[in-house]
Every structure is written in structure tokens, then in C-alpha cells.
Amino acid sequence: MDTVTLQNVSKSYGKNVPPALQDVSFSVKKGELFGLIGPDGAGKSTIFRILTTLLLSDKGTATVAGYDVVKNYHEIRSCVGYMPGKFSLYQDLTIEENLHFFATLFGTTVEANYALIKDIYEQIAPFKDRRAGKLSGGMKQKLALCCALVHRPEVLFLDEPTTGVDAVSRKEFWEMLQRLKQEGITIVVSTPYMDEASLCERIALIQTGQILSIDTPANIIKAYPGKLYALRAPKVYLLLKDTRQYEGMAQCYAAGDTLHLSFKDEAKDHPAGLLSWLESKGHKGVSIEEITPDIEDCFIAKTSIHE
Amino acid sequence: MSEKAIVCKDLTKRFGDFFAVNHISFDVDQGEIFGFLGANGAGKTTAMRMLCGLSYPTSGEASVAGYNVFKQQEDIKRNIGYMSQKFSLYESLTVRENIRFYGGVYGLSDKQLKEKGDELITKLGMEKEAKMMVGSLPLGWKQKLAFSVAIIHQPRIVFLDEPTGGVDPVTRRQFWDLIYDAADSGITVFVTTHYMDEAEYCNRISVMVDGRIDALDTPANLKQQFEAASMNEVFYALARTAKRSAD
Numbered sequence: 001m002d003t004v005t006l007q008n009v010s011k012s013y014g015k016n017v018p019p020a021l022q023d024v025s026f027s028v029k030k031g032e033l034f035g036l037i038g039p040d041g042a043g044k045s046t047i048f049r050i051l052t053t054l055l056l057s058d059k060g061t062a063t064v065a066g067y068d069v070v071k072n073y074h075e076i077r078s079c080v081g082y083m084p085g086k087f088s089l090y091q092d093l094t095i096e097e098n099l100h101f102f103a104t105l106f107g108t109t110v111e112a113n114y115a116l117i118k119d120i121y122e123q124i125a126p127f128k129d130r131r132a133g134k135l136s137g138g139m140k141q142k143l144a145l146c147c148a149l150v151h152r153p154e155v156l157f158l159d160e161p162t163t164g165v166d167a168v169s170r171k172e173f174w175e176m177l178q179r180l181k182q183e184g185i186t187i188v189v190s191t192p193y194m195d196e197a198s199l200c201e202r203i204a205l206i207q208t209g210q211i212l213s214i215d216t217p218a219n220i221i222k223a224y225p226g227k228l229y230a231l232r233a234p235k236v237y238l239l240l241k242d243t244r245q246y247e248g249m250a251q252c253y254a255a256g257d258t259l260h261l262s263f264k265d266e267a268k269d270h271p272a273g274l275l276s277w278l279e280s281k282g283h284k285g286v287s288i289e290e291i292t293p294d295i296e297d298c299f300i301a302k303t304s305i306h307e
Numbered sequence: 308m309s310e311k312a313i314v315c316k317d318l319t320k321r322f323g324d325f326f327a328v329n330h331i332s333f334d335v336d337q338g339e340i341f342g343f344l345g346a347n348g349a350g351k352t353t354a355m356r357m358l359c360g361l362s363y364p365t366s367g368e369a370s371v372a373g374y375n376v377f378k379q380q381e382d383i384k385r386n387i388g389y390m391s392q393k394f395s396l397y398e399s400l401t402v403r404e405n406i407r408f409y410g411g412v413y414g415l416s417d418k419q420l421k422e423k424g425d426e427l428i429t430k431l432g433m434e435k436e437a438k439m440m441v442g443s444l445p446l447g448w449k450q451k452l453a454f455s456v457a458i459i460h461q462p463r464i465v466f467l468d469e470p471t472g473g474v475d476p477v478t479r480r481q482f483w484d485l486i487y488d489a490a491d492s493g494i495t496v497f498v499t500t501h502y503m504d505e506a507e508y509c510n511r512i513s514v515m516v517d518g519r520i521d522a523l524d525t526p527a528n529l530k531q532q533f534e535a536a537s538m539n540e541v542f543y544a545l546a547r548t549a550k551r552s553a554d
Contacts, residue, residue: 040475164347165347166345167546207475254480254508256503257507299475303475304477
């Protein structure tokens with residue numbers, strides 16, 4: 001049975017603003033690590049707020065752990081862990097006090113489920129008497145995760161846990177999630193960082209309140225329409241400006257130290273044609289090769305189709 | 308203006324016995340796009356605050372746009388632009404009002420405000436949105452407007468503190484087009500980011516570790532030096548050596 005389901009969920013925050021969610025449906029299997037991948041304003045937080053029973057949808061139904069989010073909100077609240085995007089613990093309580101507070105709130109003790117949070121809590125334990133408001137971003141993030149886990153939830157909802165966090169700490173955080181998954185906890189996590197998508201079992205790409213696609217990262221990459229090429233040259237920005245002028249170009253954009261591009265009609269437009277055209281424009285040392293797209297390429301392809 | 312936009316020698320900020328910024332030295336050329344990287348807590352924000360004239364260094368020397376960070380903080384503030392993802396525009400003012408407000412703060416005359424405002428709105432194609440509250444605009448538009456407002460007074464340098472956090476991939480690239488345009492027009496761009504692909508777009512990059520600058524070069528040279536395929540790998544190699552507690 002699916003642990004989380006959403007069916008045709010829509011939500012609007014007012015008449016004069018575009019809807020936050022439009023007819024969103026997806027489901028998460030028991031024990032799955034599921035990622036909601038999309039930029040700010042995509043509707044990720046609204047989905048979390050509906051699933052954690054903090055917000056009512058306008059249309060559609062949703063269930064968590066077999067409970068309906070409207071009828072059985074009480075049951076849901078005691079079996080989920082939720083880490084909102086904004087730090088929401090008590091700033092004037094210490095690390096230890098916050099943890100005990102949340103354990104008590106859920107009718108349990110820190111000791112009862114200590115094994116689950118041990119690895120994470122030990123990293124902040126040396127500062128357990130420090131007030132939460134005085135902690136650095138990384139420590140706040142770890143404490144919030146401990147508090148969301150202290151009652152051993154069936155489902156863990158993490159809203160952008162790695163936003164604004166540096167690349168090294170982000171990697172560590174994902175390693176923690178893999179360990180929690182092994183404990184059998186179903187995890188729904190959102191992120192604006194496309195490179196984190198590959199760390200999830202299945203993902204939903206989401207933009208302006210609509211799901212663009214749902215599948216495993218590998219299948220989403222396999223479904224990329226057409227061929228993608230990487231173009232290299234010493235003067236990347238000039239190359240980008242010129243390549244965009246090329247007639248047969250469908251899309252061309254910067255990707256790290258290369259340009260990624262696709263052609264409108266692969267039968268007619270091809271790499272050799274582009275290369276000689278670029279040479280006539282005075283570019284030297286240009287090389288091109290076909291590459292496997294990553295999730296960000298797939299996202300860009302999907303969003304430009306939508307436009 | 309061939310002189311350096313930023314000159315920094317042994318710049319240090321100490322809080323008690325904690326060296327938030329520990330003797331950093333570097334120069335940034337006029338018109339250069341300079342990426343200022345480092346893990347959370349490495350000292351980037353503290354360094355940036357000193358360079359923007361918001362905090363006095365403990366020791367060392369630095370000049371920004373030709374002005375001394377100890378003695379000429381107000382001159383620095385007038386000659387730089389600043390934008391961050393966290394704070395940029397007033398959501399409850401319209402597009403036009405934000406332009407007037409920031410332009411006014413940066414010292415533009417009424418006549419300049421009108422001209423620059425029109426020019427900016429046309430350039431961004433926001434004629435229809437000029438009278439709309441900024442809060443009702445999509446994030447990508449806000450970011451582009453915030454950047455344009457931060458350089459409305461043609462500063463010599465613009466400081467961008469994680470300008471593209473949370474922005475969708477297409478808008479993120481459009482934002483970088485604006486950065487390149489600004490650099491082409493001679494404005495120095497000093498930018499922090501957690502997106503390592505964006506590090507590749509910079510002319511040169513510095514990486515801070517525990518308050519020091521442990522690496523500074525072009526992306527290509529850094530990758531060669533660390534035998535890495537991407538800036539991501541370079542960053543891991545450096546940030547892993549950090550001794551300070553995470554963040």
C-alpha cells in the first residue's frame with residue numbers, strides 16, 4: 001500500500017495570484033525516498049503543509065499512512081515527522097530542552113528512540129546546553145531533524161533541508177537520509193538543487209504548481225527528447241551569444257564550463273554544420289560531443305515545452 | 308579605470324580569540340567576475356561585510372573602488388551595489404517605487420531616477436508590471452529586478468550574496484546573462500554561490516577554508532591543480548580539510 005497519496009489536489013491562496021497547486025497527483029511507496037524537485041514557488045511547501053494537515057486543499061484528496069488528511073488529521077499528526085523550510089524550534093530553549101519537549105509532546109521519551117537519532121544527535125551533543133537561537137545553520141538543521149525523528153515517525157517530511165547549505169554539508173545530510181531509509185522510514189524530501197535528484201529513488205519534477213514528470217531519475221533521463229550535445233571552447237560567453245544565433249538551434253545554455261545544446265531538426269542540423277558556422281564567426285578550438293543529459297537538462301527541456 | 312576594483316592585504320577580523328577572517332590577501336580587477344566560495348562558516352560573510360564598509364577589520368589593509376575600508380566606509384557604500392537572495396526588494400512597494408527608493412538611496416537625482424527607471428523597466432520588459440507590488444511577481448523576475456536595481460547607479464563593484472538560491476534553472480541562466488552584461492560594461496562582479504556549476508562561469512575563484520583563502524585561480528587552473536573534473540570536486544577537496552565545526 002502507498003504510504004502517501006495525493007489525488008487531483010489543487011490549492012489557491014487568492015483570486016489575484018496564480019494557483020499554488022493545480023491538479024497534483026502522486027503517491028509514495030512504503031519505505032521509499034521520494035524527492036520533490038523544483039524551484040521556489042513551485043508549490044513544494046504547499047504540498048507538505050497539506051500532507052501534514054496544516055492546510056486544507058481546495059480540491060482533491062490526500063492520505064498519509066492510510067489516514068485521510070481531513071478526517072483523520074489527529075492520527076496523522078502523531079505518526080509523521082516534519083521539518084519545515086523555516087527553522088521552527090524554540091529559540092530560547094537549549095538543544096536538550098527542545099529535544100525533550102518534542103519527545104514529551106509525542107508521548108514518548110528521548111531514551112525510547114535514541115538509537116534512531118544517535119548518529120545525528122552526537123554531532124550536536126557537545127553543545128546541548130546552548131540555546132537553539134544561538135546555533136549555526138548546520139547545527140540548527142541537525143537539531144530540527146532530531147526533533148522530527150524523536151517519536152520514530154512512519155513518514156518523514158523534509159521541506160528544503162539543504163537550501164543555503166554548502167556542498168559538503170549537503171552531501172553529509174543525504175548520507176544521513178540514506179541511513180534513515182534503511183530504518184524503514186518513508187521519506188518525502190524537497191529540494192531546489194537538481195543535482196540532489198539522483199539521490200532519491202523516485203522524483204517528481206514540479207514547477208508553478210504542476211507536476212512535469214514522476215519517475216526514477218534514470219527513467220526521466222532516458223525519456224529526454226532527442227539528443228543533447230556539449231560544446232566547448234575557450235571563450236564560453238562569446239560562444240554562447242553566437243551559438244544562440246545559429247538557425248537550427250533549439251536550445252543552448254551554459255552548463256558549468258561547457259554549453260549544452262539541442263538542434264531543432266536532427267536530420268537537417270548537425271554538429272558539423274554548427275562547427276563550420278562557428279569557425280566562420282572566428283571561434284577557434286571548438287569541440288562538440290553527444291552527452292547523457294542530467295536532471296537539470298531534463299527540467300529545462302520540460303519547462304521550455306511548457307512555455 | 309584600469310586600476311584594481313578590490314585590493315586586500317592580510318585582512319583580518321577577530322572576535323575574541325576566534326579568527327573569523329584570517330589574513331586574507333587578493334586583488335580583483337575592474338570588470339572581472341570574481342567567485343567567492345567557501346563552506347558555511349568559512350568566513351565569507353564576515354569578509355564581505357568588511358569589503359562593503361559595514362564592519363571594521365581588526366587588522367590588515369583593503370581598498371574597495373579605491374577607498375580605504377578603515378577610513379572611507381561611506382565612500383565605499385556610495386560606490387558599490389549589493390544584492391542578496393535573502394533581502395533584496397520591498398515586497399509591499401511596486402516595481403516603480405522600489406526603483407525610486409533604491410535609486411534615491413544610491414543618490415540619483417529626480418531626473419536621473421525618471422530616466423534610469425524608464426530605461427530599466429524597458430530593458431527588463433516589465434512595462435505592464437511597473438505598477439504591481441513586487442510581492443506578486445515570480446521569484447525569477449524579482450531577482451532580475453533586484454540585480455538591475457543594485458547597479459542602477461553604475462557602481463564600480465556589485466556584491467552578490469547567493470543571488471540565485473532557489474531560482475529555477477532557466478531563470479538562473481538568464482540571471483547570469485545579466486551578470487555577464489554588467490561585467491561587459493565594466494562593473495566588477497563579486498559573487499558567492501552554492502551552485503558549483505556557477506563557479507565555472509566566473510573569471511577567477513577564491514575558496515575560503517577556516518577563515519583563510521586556500522585557493523585562488525581561474526576555474527580551469529584550479530581543476531588542473533586539484534586534478535578534478537569539476538569545480539564540485541575542487542570544492543570537496545578543499546572544504547574537507549576544514550577543522551572548524553561544520554557551519
